[in-house]
Amino acid sequence: MPRMMTTLSATGALGHEPIHRDSFFEGIKQPLDFIGADAGSGDSGPFFLGADAPMNPREWEEHDLELLLCAARERKIPMIIGSAGGAGTTRGVDDYIQIIRELTARHRLEPFRLARITSEVPLDYLRERMQTEQIKPLGAATPLTPELLDRTSRVVAMMGVEPYFKAFDLGADVVIAGRSCDDAIYASLPLRAGFPKGLSFHLGKTLECASLVGTPSMAKETIVGRITDEYVELEPMHPAQRCTPESVAGHSLYERAHPYRQAYPGGVLDTGGTTYEQVSERATRYWGSQFVEDAEYRVKLEGAGLVGFRALTIGAVRDPIAIDSLDWVLDAVRQRTREQYSQLMEGPGQDYQIVFHQYGKNGVMGPLEPVKQSLAHEICIVTEVVARTQEIADLVARFTLYRLLFPTFAGQKATAGGIAMLRDEVLQGQPSYRWTVDHLLPIADPLALFPITIEEIGA
Amino acid sequence: MTATQPLHRLAKTIRSKNAGANHFTLDIIFDNFETYERVRETDVITRDLIRDLYGVEDTQIAQFVHYPPGNAIKITLRRPITSGDVGDSDVYGCQQYIPLLTIPIPWDDA
Numbered sequence: 400m401p402r403m404m405t406t407l408s409a410t411g412a413l414g415h416e417p418i419h420r421d422s423f424f425e426g427i428k429q430p431l432d433f434i435g436a437d438a439g440s441g442d443s444g445p446f447f448l449g450a451d452a453p454m455n456p457r458e459w460e461e462h463d464l465e466l467l468l469c470a471a472r473e474r475k476i477p478m479i480i481g482s483a484g485g486a487g488t489t490r491g492v493d494d495y496i497q498i499i500r501e502l503t504a505r506h507r508l509e510p511f512r513l514a515r516i517t518s519e520v521p522l523d524y525l526r527e528r529m530q531t532e533q534i535k536p537l538g539a540a541t542p543l544t545p546e547l548l549d550r551t552s553r554v555v556a557m558m559g560v561e562p563y564f565k566a567f568d569l570g571a572d573v574v575i576a577g578r579s580c581d582d583a584i585y586a587s588l589p590l591r592a593g594f595p596k597g598l599s600f601h602l603g604k605t606l607e608c609a610s611l612v613g614t615p616s617m618a619k620e621t622i623v624g625r626i627t628d629e630y631v632e633l634e635p636m637h638p639a640q641r642c643t644p645e646s647v648a649g650h651s652l653y654e655r656a657h658p659y660r661q662a663y664p665g666g667v668l669d670t671g672g673t674t675y676e677q678v679s680e681r682a683t684r685y686w687g688s689q690f691v692e693d694a695e696y697r698v699k700l701e702g703a704g705l706v707g708f709r710a711l712t713i714g715a716v717r718d719p720i721a722i723d724s725l726d727w728v729l730d731a732v733r734q735r736t737r738e739q740y741s742q743l744m745e746g747p748g749q750d751y752q753i754v755f756h757q758y759g760k761n762g763v764m765g766p767l768e769p770v771k772q773s774l775a776h777e778i779c780i781v782t783e784v785v786a787r788t789q790e791i792a793d794l795v796a797r798f799t800l801y802r803l804l805f806p807t808f809a810g811q812k813a814t815a816g817g818i819a820m821l822r823d824e825v826l827q828g829q830p831s832y833r834w835t836v837d838h839l840l841p842i843a844d845p846l847a848l849f850p851i852t853i854e855e856i857g858a
Numbered sequence: 859m860t861a862t863q864p865l866h867r868l869a870k871t872i873r874s875k876n877a878g879a880n881h882f883t884l885d886i887i888f889d890n891f892e893t894y895e896r897v898r899e900t901d902v903i904t905r906d907l908i909r910d911l912y913g914v915e916d917t918q919i920a921q922f923v924h925y926p927p928g929n930a931i932k933i934t935l936r937r938p939i940t941s942g943d944v945g946d947s948d949v950y951g952c953q954q955y956i957p958l959l960t961i962p963i964p965w966d967d968a
Binding site: 441442443444445446537538539540644645648649651652653654655656657658659670671673675701706707752754756762763764765766767769783785831832833834837 | 871875876877878879880881883885887889890911912913914920921923925927928929930932934938939940941942943944945947948949950951953954956957
């Protein structure tokens with residue numbers, strides 16, 4: 400009997416929507432060696448990192464953590480949570496640890512060792528590094544500059560498997576980690592046990608989104624993964640779902656730039672030569688995945704900074720004559736606003752920005768919209784204003800709304816109002832943040848940016 | 859004249875999603891290798907076509923890759939606006955696949 404490790408993934412975004420329980424309870428009947436969950440994503444935009452704001456309702460995070468923690472402690476197997484809180488900030492990690500403490504007390508769990516791994520990178524550390532070397536872009540347009548850092552509120556680094564190794568070396572039973580490569584969550588324990596690197600990372604890659612790897616597509620259902628020295632096998636726990644060679648290979652495409660090369664700290668997983676095979680009605684097995692080591696160990700940096708404060712208005716135009724002239728009308732509104740509020744502007748006019756989202760025209764695709772002539776009989780205009788202060792944002796948004804109420808355009812018949820306002824009010828959105836850092840940082844020691852502490856919890 | 863089928867009739871999945879903050883990625887996935895291969899052989903879906911459909915420069919096409927094990931074609935484009943920045947209206951980048959749906963593919967036994 401070849402050696403095997405078994406794990407499960409119940410969610411690809413802990414707390415983002417509660418885990419579905421039935422398939423989870425099926426999953427924990429398996430002979431599990433550990434339980435993992437990824438809590439993070441950059442897909443929700445830069446706000447959560449920049450503002451250090453929770454991505455999910457605490458109740459849902461508690462719901463998911465309770466299921467996972469109780470199952471793991473009952474079986475005395477490790478539990479690993481990466482990218483705590485969504486953005487993986489220190490506050491996110493500590494919020495989860497607080498939930499774990501409360502759950503441990505509530506369920507009177509036996510004592511266990513909890514590892515806390517953080518991933519925020521001090522801005523001064525990056526300033527210092529930049530004095531002697533160039534920090535190269537990953538997705539960003541340019542290398543990191545002091546100006547970009549000046550506009551950055553917070554940076555996290557994405558950890559690889561090594562901080563997890565260290566946590567287990569220190570005897571951790573439960574690991575709550577900051578920003579993490581999703582796949583490292585599931586790859587770390589198999590790798591530490593000596594399973595092949597390519598298979599371990601590929602296990603992580605296919606498990607990190609839970610049931611999205613199966614067919615038909617489902618979210619928040621549990622998938623069980625098994626790794627041996629020869630292959631990985633995936634089996635969904637929802638009775639109506641299957642893992643097929645197409646669904647597993649197809650999942651490699653999801654949310655990634657390249658279909659069969661995925662970069663991690665320290666190397667690249669190449670699944671170009673992977674073979675997938677259906678081994679039972681619902682399980683698929685694969686092998687042949689290779690991990691190609693990099694010469695240099697680099698981690699991805701994610702950083703976000705405050706742009707300004709946001710005000711929104713919502714209204715719609717139904718008048719076909721106005722719709723024909725809408726671009727012209729909106730340009731005129733923008734122009735009038737500039738004239739009226741030029742005294743608010745400092746410097747090169749960046750004190751406030753006005754964006755008219757024209758739903759029904761090109762509100763979704765913007766400059767990429769191939770339909771140039773809208774056929775819509777009504778167009779919703781969401782006006783988004785971002786300014787240096789909330790007061791300026793509110794003022795400018797209100798002004799644009801009233802300019803839209805009384806527009807002037809060719810062929811105009813109606814003179815009593817040009818926009819149907821959803822409400823005559825200005826909505827305050829969350830402050831506006833921007834991704835500022837999307838770069839790669841070489842580090843000599845894979846643990847360098849990820850401080851680890853261990854504490855005993857329970858009883 | 860050769861009959862055509864719109865791509866959405868031939869593909870199982872056509873989708874878009876962020877690939878990091880600065881790119882979104884387009885996936886065209888077919889049910890089986892035969893359909894994938896047949897569409898590929900028509901040579902209709904090319905970098906040039908994507909450039910024209912989205913009105914972008916070639917330099918904005920970060921990846922254009924065929925992926926036979928997944929019966930898929932994957933295209934990654936640089937976003938005109940970084941995800942969530944002022945002016946962006948698709949934070950997840952999940953509604954950017956629309957121009958692909960109606961690509962006419964020569965399909966004689968339509």
